[in-house]
Amino acid sequence: MIKLVRTNSSNSDFIKLVKHLDTYLEEIDGDEHDFYAKFNKIDALKHVVIAYENDMPISCGAIKQTIVDCMEVKRMYTLPEQRGKGIATKVLLALEQWAKELSFTQCVLETGKRQPEAIRLYEKNGYQLIPNYGQYIAVENSVCYGKQL
Numbered sequence: 001m002i003k004l005v006r007t008n009s010s011n012s013d014f015i016k017l018v019k020h021l022d023t024y025l026e027e028i029d030g031d032e033h034d035f036y037a038k039f040n041k042i043d044a045l046k047h048v049v050i051a052y053e054n055d056m057p058i059s060c061g062a063i064k065q066t067i068v069d070c071m072e073v074k075r076m077y078t079l080p081e082q083r084g085k086g087i088a089t090k091v092l093l094a095l096e097q098w099a100k101e102l103s104f105t106q107c108v109l110e111t112g113k114r115q116p117e118a119i120r121l122y123e124k125n126g127y128q129l130i131p132n133y134g135q136y137i138a139v140e141n142s143v144c145y146g147k148q149l
Helices: 012-037 087-101 116-124
Strands: 002-007 047-053 056-067 070-078 106-112 128-130 142-148
Touching: 002 087, 012 047, 012 056, 012 070, 047 070, 047 087, 056 087, 070 087, 087 106, 087 116, 106 116, 116 142
Parallel strands: 070 106
Antiparallel strands: 002 047, 047 056, 056 070, 106 142, 128 142
């Protein structure tokens, strides 16, 4: 059974999962990794969801405020052996629910073109392609998505 826990970025299980994520992204991003890494700091994330199975952390995600009514989805990751089971969708929906409870009306996110699994996850969950925003405006590998809550 999957258990979802709300926490923050000081959670040691979240930190471990993010280390796996960063290793994965370093391989995928190649020379662009340093650019992306500076926008993926976790020291001040107040809204983190971790999925556990049998008390083992297997998936995570976070949200952070970008503008007045908008949360950005960050640090989504599921262990490779746990993928394809709908766990990332559960984490994403839990993050969206939390954003709604905090009176936010929209979620946005950035992912890489070299991450087709992530793109499918977001599109399957109602995210629409939007123009690249902020630091991603001129980044060729980046694609951005948004969803009204």
